[in-house]
Amino acid sequence: MEALPQTLLFGILRSGLYALTALGLAISLGVIGIVNFAHGEFVMLGAYLGFWLYLTLSGPLGLGPEVSPLVLAVGIPLSALVLFIVGRGVFRFTLRPLLARPELDQMLLTFGMAILIQNSVVIALSPQALDANLGWRFELIEMPGGVVSVTYARVAAFVLSMALVAGTYLLLARTRIGKQMRAVAQNRLGAMVVGIHVDRVYEVAFGLSLALAAGAGVMLIFSTQVSPFIGLATILKAFSIVVLAGLGNLFGVVWASLLLGVAEQVISQYVPNGAALRDGLFFLIIFVVLLVRPGGLGRSR
Amino acid sequence: MALLEAEGLVRRFRGLAAVDGLSFTVEEGKTLAVIGPNGAGKTTAFNLISGLLAPNAGRVAFRGSDVTRKRAHDRCRMGLGRTFQVVQPFAELDVVGNVMVGALFGGGAKSVDAARREALRLCELVGLGAKAAWPVGGLTVPDRKRLELARALATRPAVLMLDEVMEGLTPVEEREAVALLHRIRAEGVTLLLIEHVMSTVRDLSDRVIVMDYGKKIAEGTYAEISRDPKVIAAYLGSEEPMRGAVPPSDPPA
Amino acid sequence: MRRALAGWAAFLVVAALVPLAIGGDRYLMLLANVMLMFMALALSWDVVARTGQLSLAHGAFFGLGAYTVALGHRYAALHPLLGLLLAAVVGTAVAAGLGVVTLRLRGIYFAIATLAFAEVLRTVAFQLPDITGGPVGISMPPLFDGDRLLSYYVAGAIFVVALALSLGVRYTRAHYAVTAVRTNETVAAAMGVPVVRTKVLTFAASALVATLAGAFYMPFITHTDPQDAFEVSRSVAALVFPIFGGIYTTIGPVIGTIVLRSFEEYLRVTPPWKEGYQVVYGAVIVLAVLFMPRGLLGLTQRVRAWRS
Numbered sequence: 001m002e003a004l005p006q007t008l009l010f011g012i013l014r015s016g017l018y019a020l021t022a023l024g025l026a027i028s029l030g031v032i033g034i035v036n037f038a039h040g041e042f043v044m045l046g047a048y049l050g051f052w053l054y055l056t057l058s059g060p061l062g063l064g065p066e067v068s069p070l071v072l073a074v075g076i077p078l079s080a081l082v083l084f085i086v087g088r089g090v091f092r093f094t095l096r097p098l099l100a101r102p103e104l105d106q107m108l109l110t111f112g113m114a115i116l117i118q119n120s121v122v123i124a125l126s127p128q129a130l131d132a133n134l135g136w137r138f139e140l141i142e143m144p145g146g147v148v149s150v151t152y153a154r155v156a157a158f159v160l161s162m163a164l165v166a167g168t169y170l171l172l173a174r175t176r177i178g179k180q181m182r183a184v185a186q187n188r189l190g191a192m193v194v195g196i197h198v199d200r201v202y203e204v205a206f207g208l209s210l211a212l213a214a215g216a217g218v219m220l221i222f223s224t225q226v227s228p229f230i231g232l233a234t235i236l237k238a239f240s241i242v243v244l245a246g247l248g249n250l251f252g253v254v255w256a257s258l259l260l261g262v263a264e265q266v267i268s269q270y271v272p273n274g275a276a277l278r279d280g281l282f283f284l285i286i287f288v289v290l291l292v293r294p295g296g297l298g299r300s301r
Numbered sequence: 302m303a304l305l306e307a308e309g310l311v312r313r314f315r316g317l318a319a320v321d322g323l324s325f326t327v328e329e330g331k332t333l334a335v336i337g338p339n340g341a342g343k344t345t346a347f348n349l350i351s352g353l354l355a356p357n358a359g360r361v362a363f364r365g366s367d368v369t370r371k372r373a374h375d376r377c378r379m380g381l382g383r384t385f386q387v388v389q390p391f392a393e394l395d396v397v398g399n400v401m402v403g404a405l406f407g408g409g410a411k412s413v414d415a416a417r418r419e420a421l422r423l424c425e426l427v428g429l430g431a432k433a434a435w436p437v438g439g440l441t442v443p444d445r446k447r448l449e450l451a452r453a454l455a456t457r458p459a460v461l462m463l464d465e466v467m468e469g470l471t472p473v474e475e476r477e478a479v480a481l482l483h484r485i486r487a488e489g490v491t492l493l494l495i496e497h498v499m500s501t502v503r504d505l506s507d508r509v510i511v512m513d514y515g516k517k518i519a520e521g522t523y524a525e526i527s528r529d530p531k532v533i534a535a536y537l538g539s540e541e542p543m544r545g546a547v548p549p550s551d552p553p554a
Numbered sequence: 555m556r557r558a559l560a561g562w563a564a565f566l567v568v569a570a571l572v573p574l575a576i577g578g579d580r581y582l583m584l585l586a587n588v589m590l591m592f593m594a595l596a597l598s599w600d601v602v603a604r605t606g607q608l609s610l611a612h613g614a615f616f617g618l619g620a621y622t623v624a625l626g627h628r629y630a631a632l633h634p635l636l637g638l639l640l641a642a643v644v645g646t647a648v649a650a651g652l653g654v655v656t657l658r659l660r661g662i663y664f665a666i667a668t669l670a671f672a673e674v675l676r677t678v679a680f681q682l683p684d685i686t687g688g689p690v691g692i693s694m695p696p697l698f699d700g701d702r703l704l705s706y707y708v709a710g711a712i713f714v715v716a717l718a719l720s721l722g723v724r725y726t727r728a729h730y731a732v733t734a735v736r737t738n739e740t741v742a743a744a745m746g747v748p749v750v751r752t753k754v755l756t757f758a759a760s761a762l763v764a765t766l767a768g769a770f771y772m773p774f775i776t777h778t779d780p781q782d783a784f785e786v787s788r789s790v791a792a793l794v795f796p797i798f799g800g801i802y803t804t805i806g807p808v809i810g811t812i813v814l815r816s817f818e819e820y821l822r823v824t825p826p827w828k829e830g831y832q833v834v835y836g837a838v839i840v841l842a843v844l845f846m847p848r849g850l851l852g853l854t855q856r857v858r859a860w861r862s
Contacts, residue, residue, distance in 0.1 A: 029662075035662045035665060035666065037665075037669075094840070094844060097844070098843070098844075101847075102606060102736070103606070103608075103660075103661045103662065104603065104606050104607070104608050104661065104736075105843050105847065107608045107661075107662065107665050108608060108793070108797070108839060108843050109839070109840060109843045109844070111608070111610065111793075111839065112835075112836050112837075112838075112839025112840040112843065113836065113840055114836070115786075115790055115832055115833070115835055115836030115839065116833055116836025116837055116839075116840060117836070118832075118836075119830040119831070119832045119833035119836060120830070120833050120836075122829055122830035122833070123826050123827065123829075123830035123833055127829050127830070232669075232673065232786065233673070235669075236669065236670050236673055239666050239669075239670065240670070243663070243666070277681075279673065279674070279677040279681075280674045280677055280678065282670065283667075283670035283671060283673065283674040284674075286666065286667055286670050287655060287656075287667065287670075290655055290656055290659060290663055290667065291655045351744055352743075353740055353743065353744060372743070372748075373740075373743035373744055374742075374743045374744075374745075374746050374747055374748045374749065377743070377744060377745060377746035378746050382744075383744055385741060385744070389738055389741050391733060391734050391737045391738065391741075391742075392737060393733050393736075393737060394730070394733055394734075398730065398733075401730055402730045402731075402733075402734045402742070402745050402747065403745045403746065405727045405730050405731075405746075406730075406731065406734075406745055406746035406747045406748070407745050407746025407747075408746070412727075413726065413727050413730075416727070416730075452745060453745075455745075456745055456746050
């Protein structure tokens with residue numbers, strides 16, 4: 001049972017990145033109503049961007065592995081900005097014309113984009129996982145009492161993710177564009193009636209969702225191995241969180257992430273053959289929630 | 302014989318009651334019209350009765366049996382047919398194909414060929430005989446309404462719910478539509494209509510109920526309700542004239 | 555309809571004679587076998603698409619079929635042809651279960667659930683080495699001792715099943731049901747179409763065929779592992795072939811398979827595509843959805859219309 005605090009802490013820390021990734025997905029799903037199957041690939045792109053930044057800063061600029069915090073400080077805003085712009089462009093030229101068409105077409109498009117992006121990276125770079133000798137990944141923080149041990153990287157990822165999530169919530173709650181996004185998410189027709197320029201809101205929302213994905217991606221290189229193929233696992237976790245919180249329930253994403261993050265760790269630690277079941281956990285969640293409460297476990301409608 | 306009964310139907314959307322305790326009956330062979338200002342909850346009521354929406358409270362009975370739990374497609378098969386206010390044909394099927402959907406599933410046709418024969422017959426009945434093989438994209442507004450009617454008729458309804466079938470029609474087309482509805486009635490179909498065009502209501506209906514804010518505020522013959530001060534107030538209050546309202550002392554056209 | 559049936563009968567005759575043209579070339583016979591298998595898979599995916607649903611699990615049912623046959627052989631000494639039957643039952647049952655839960659809801663939930671389902675199967679096969687052999691995979695002796703001509707006709711039989719499904723959904727009342735459901739579920743229900751039942755039955759029938767294709771694959775290829783059996787690329791293939799050739803038709807998936815799968819053989823061995831050849835499929839999907847929604851067949855229709 002000594003492992004319990006460690007397990008819980010791990011779960012909580014991991015949930016930070018999950019929440020960030022899932023929030024991005026929840027925004028495109030809730031505001032625009034499209035399933036972006038390529039969301040995980042944009043996380044992957046963010047990770048590759050972050051890694052490139054790390055190599056650039058530590059290598060040619062001779063700053064060495066200590067540059068990791070700088071990578072986060074610069075990489076997150078940089079990749080977020082890049083993907084925000086890319087996202088708006090992608091939306092305008094591919095998704096917007098499809099909004100009037102059946103859902104099948106929209107889903108096919110994002111799925112095709114996912115395959116396209118994933119394999120482009122395989123061809124342009126390599127199918128091998130990134131050889132990230134990111135020393136900072138493994139540096140442990142000195143914890144009093146020795147009950148738990150944790151790396152700087154995990155703590156930083158959690159703190160930064162939650163900061164970004166909180167920032168996004170503030171944006172949604174307080175800014176004009178945020179309120180417009182929530183209005184459109186609640187009632188598109190009503191939003192149009194009161195004069196909200198829905199197309200523009202969609203564009204911003206999509207850009208925002210990709211920006212969040214990119215930010216999450218940059219932090220990912222400090223927690224796991226990154227390859228062109230991480231998109232699928234990423235998006236499945238994000239989907240199960242979004243389904244658990246309930247479609248359109250943007251504010252419920254955090255606690256759903258916490259729940260899943262902790263559950264994931266607890267299961268792999270304490271249940272026999274837990275590692276195998278852990279991945280199945282996400283599908284099980286999706287399946288059970290859809291069976292019992294398709295609206296998600298959030299507030300009842 | 303009460304063919305269709307609605308009892309205490311309630312349906313809320315995010316706290317607001319679109320339908321708030323609605324009760325009425327449809328007698329076999331007696332046309333019932335539902336009128337009321339926009340937003341009164343008429344289409345929601347139709348959706349509750351046809352099974353496309355589940356009520357928060359209340360029940361629906363058809364031919365004496367409780368259908369509140371039954372799915373829309375089951376109710377259709379039992380004989381509850383409807384048209385939609387915004388006509389929505391199946392774009393990838395041609396005219397006769399659209400009607401065949403109704404014939405095959407709601408109407409229980411024994412084979413695709415039998416369904417096609419019935420569909421062609423109904424196309425003739427509504428006046429689309431010449432256009433049976435047309436793609437639906439080429440149809441005019443009145444033709445689309447004809448298609449909507451034919452498709453609903455193909456489901457062999459005992460009660461046919463018509464949602465604002467006169468909307469968008471010129472006065473000439475309106476008269477044709479009313480004549481068509483008379484013919485449909487003659488085939489033994491009981492009509493339940495939502496309508497804004499009062500001349501139609503006056504000409505076709507045996508009884509009228511008036512809805513406002515999800516509730517039934519009046520019930521009676523056209524003559525009775527058009528004199529009812531509550532009804533007049535509801536319409537006046539909504540800034541919406543009772544379109545084509547005629548004084549009840551006019552002889553029927 | 556009779557014309558279509560005659561056309562397909564002719565196609566089957568030609569297909570039956572293909573081995574004669576190939577002679578003894580083992581590589582070409584391998585291609586021919588695999589081609590039939592993929593045509594069946596593509597046809598099965600298209601049928602589900604006709605109800606307006608996006609299945610990302612057809613590759614998973616394929617893998618499920620493969621593993622069912624392999625496990626049936628390992629634990630019950632089941633002959634591969636019997637394994638085919640077992641796989642068909644398993645695939646249909648699983649699909650029906652999955653469908654009943656998810657097809658009551660919006661299409662996006664079904665699509666997500668199929669994606670998750672595929673990943674779960676792969677993980678289960680990976681993480682239970684005592685049962686499935688884990689990452690190392692599982693083997694079984696070759697079908698008909700490696701006689702690729704005999705296996706070709708087994709693949710052909712599965713293709714015929716797929717063809718029957720595709721044509722059946724087109725030329726019976728099912729055509730009206732699926733088209734109505736795909737266009738507008740609400741109105742379809744109001745016209746008496748049992749929407750959920752239509753979607754579930756279609757999905758189950760489609761999964762049956764996809765599972766059969768995988769069940770054929772296993773003894774044909776003699777060895778598989780979770781990575782191979784459940785690779786996403788097969789789900790991609792299942793959908794890109796029909797989309798490219800012409801969705802909602804029977805000819806479309808067949809043509810799309812022949813063209814793209816042949817092209818794939820070239821890509822797989824040619825740098826720089828080699829491992830990333832799927833990028834072509836991604837591009838095809840994106841471009842087809844945006845510019846060519848009815849695939850090659852749609853293009854020829856448009857050209858014909860424009861000419862007349």
